[in-house]
Every structure is written in structure tokens, then in C-alpha cells.
Amino acid sequence: MSAPKKTARRSLLVTSATLLSLLSLSVTAPAALAAPHPSASPTAAPPAHMSTLGGVRLGQPGTQVDSAPGVPTLPKDLTARAWIVSDAESGEVLAAHNAHWRLPPASTLKMLFADTVLPRFPKSATHKVAASDLAGMGVGSSVVGIKEGRTYSVRDLWLGVFLRSGNDAVHVLAAMNGGVPQTVKDMQDHADELQALDTHVISPDGYDAPGQVSSAYDLTLFARSGLQKKDFRDYCSTVRATFGSAEIQNTNRLLSGDTDVPVYQGIAGVKNGNTTNAGATFTGVAERNGRVLLVTVMNPEKHEHNEVYKEAAKLLDWGFQASGKVRAVGELVPPRGAVQAGGQQSAGASAGEAGSATGGSGSKRVASAAGGRSGGAGIALGIAGGVVVLLAGAAFLVNRRWPLPDLMRRRPRP
Secondary structure, three states, X not given: OOOOOOOOEOOXXXXXXXXXXXXXXXXXXXXXXXXXXXXXXXXXXOOOOOOOOOOHHHHOOOEEOOOOOOOXXXXXXXXXXXXXXEEOOOOEEEEEEOOOOOEOOHHHHHHHHXXXXXXXXXXXXXXXXXXXXXXXXXXXXXXXXXXXOOEEEHHHHHHHHXXXXXXXXXHHHHHHOOOHHHHHHHHHHHHHHOOOOOOEOOOOOOOOXXXXXXXXXXXXXXXXHHOOOHHHHHHHOEOEEEEOOEEEEOOOHHHHOEOOEOOOOOEEEEEEEEEOOOEEEEEEEEEEOOEEEEEEEEEEOOOOOOHHHHHHHHHHHHHHHXXXXXOOOEEOOOOHHHHHOOOOEEEEOOHHHOOOOOOOOOEOOOOOOOOOOOOOOOOOEXXXXXXXXXXXXXXXXHHOOOOOOOOOOOOOOO
């Protein structure tokens, strides 16, 4: 297999052949970028009763799956406190383990931050960093290297958030949004709109804070909502990019690879995290053979290097094998607005989604496959000039489908 190219961006709906031909599975990350080991935490049992949003079985402790002839057996060596595997398009939950257990989310909470704040600023906007912008970051925070007095584009700040999980980039964007308290309020309001009712936001960056919790179910809702936004998809699928005078690499090991974790076939994001209280957390999205799956894994008890990615990969493998055979044990609920729309059509264009598909110089992407794929009946979608038109309400409620965009038609800029 040929040496890996320096690639940076991956379409959500990519073919396996394209990925394997353009990225060698031998891609490894420099030692300085290696994901940290999960931190030890006290053993705890899930509550006997949790939220039943999305289905009664999702509120029950332990593993929920409908085994039947032809359905593959779940991996035996899963150690995460909570996990969930779902179909990104239909919203069906294929299997889950303590899906609504409220746990510290670490930097996977940045998905909610991005879904909330990203549409508010055009990527070409710039901001000169003041000392107050960087105040209040937790000790030992992950950073991308933001410097006081320097000017950064919004695009570069988001690359710092998604690739290096930079709390400094989060705090600068939060300052632009009116400050950390305002941003926390905005995030909580958005979580409530998404019906992510297990989530309590204290810090915008996911840094450990008393009372800050989410769940595997809610983190999946954040990813699913964020993936509606083109810029969100672009940033979360970026492998490498230029930041200032340096090259930064995504710390999502299923996307960038590591010595003990190959690039996952069909992976296209989303976000990883690791803190003392949360351990390792991860939400990922991948596509194979026309199916798009989401997986969230929270705090594996097995503390081997990159364990969260290994367990996520096993669950994705199972999901692709089981999809179309296993009966759903629940569903990902739509946002409140989709339920209340009553069949009305809504259209919107965010400033954060305007602009070119490539997002400017300093980054590269993997070419997507030619052609397009219909999302199926009940999904109305148009992408033109950054405007996304979604049909919600009655059509959504009948088909129980979230309108994910068809990115197969997108072409990389030379």
C-alpha cells in the first residue's frame, strides 16, 4: 500500500474503497499528539431508573439489544460504563448500554458547544485575542496554542476546537459570543431544544465541573444535530490542517490513526474527550454500504491505550453487521421544534455555513465518491449556496427520520 498522503478532510458519506486507497492504515500520530490514557475513577453502578426518552428500554440499566436468528452477537469485551449504537438517518437505536446514565462528558460536550455557537459567526471573521478571553481555563486544559494579542479567523478557531480540542479556542469563541456564562446558558437552552434532558452544562469546553453531566444518548443527539451543518461536518472530518505556522492533527484516533488503532473504514468524525472524572469519551460517525451509524462510548473501565476507540470500532463493526437485521430498542428523538412544526417547511442559512466547501487554504480533504444517494421518502433536502432546506413536522413524525444531507455530490477544491 502506498505511503499515506497528507489529507485533512473527509466527506460524511465516503466509500470504503476511497478511504482505503487514499489513507494507509499504517498512518500514525506523533507521540506528542497521542491520546491520553483514560483516568481511573471509582466504580459506580448505574441508577436503577433512568430517563425513558426514546423508549422504555433505554431507561433500564445494562445492555439492551434484541437478539434474534441472524443478528450477530455483541462484542464480549466491552467495558464502557455507557454506550449506544444508532442509525444516524432513521434514528433507530440498534443497541445500548446504560444509554441515559448521566456521566461527565469531557470534551465530547464540545459538540454541543459547536452546534450552538458555530452558526453565529462567519468563518472569515477575525478576532484579536485579549487576556480576558483566556481567563478561567481549567488547570491542565488541552490547548491549541492561542496567544494573547494575536488575531485569528473564526475558521482557525474552530479547527483548534475540533482537531486539538483546544479549550483556549473554546474560550475565545465563547468571549465572542458574549462570555462564558452567556454561552453556557445558550448551550443549555439548545440542549433542552434537542431534548437532551440528561445534560447539565457548567463549562463550555467540557472540563470537569461539579454537576456537569450528559449521557451517551444526549451526546449522540448533539452529534446528529451538528452533522446537519456543513461546517460542522467539514471541521469534525478534518484530519490535518495548518494552524499558524504549525500543522495540527485530529486527536480522534479512528480518523487519524495511531500505533495501535488503524483508521476506521468509513469514519467521518465526530469528537473525543478525556478528563479525570469522565475518563475517555467518544462519539463517532461512519458510513458503509449506504448506512450511516453513530456510536457513543463513555468511560471504558479497561484502561488500555486508546481503549475508547477500540470499543467504538467494535461497536461500529457490530452495527454494520446487525443493521437491517436487528430490531431497534429505542429511537433518537427529534428536536422540540421538529415536533412542533406540524408539517411546516423551514429554511435557514447560517453565517457559519456560508462560504466554500473547502474552508480556505491550509487544509486538505479526501475525495468523496461520485454520484448521489437519496435519503428516502420523507426527507426533503436542498443544499445550495450554504442554504439548507429541511422538511420537519408531519413528514418527520411519519417516517421517524432526521434529514441528513447527501454529501456524495460534493467535490474537493484542487
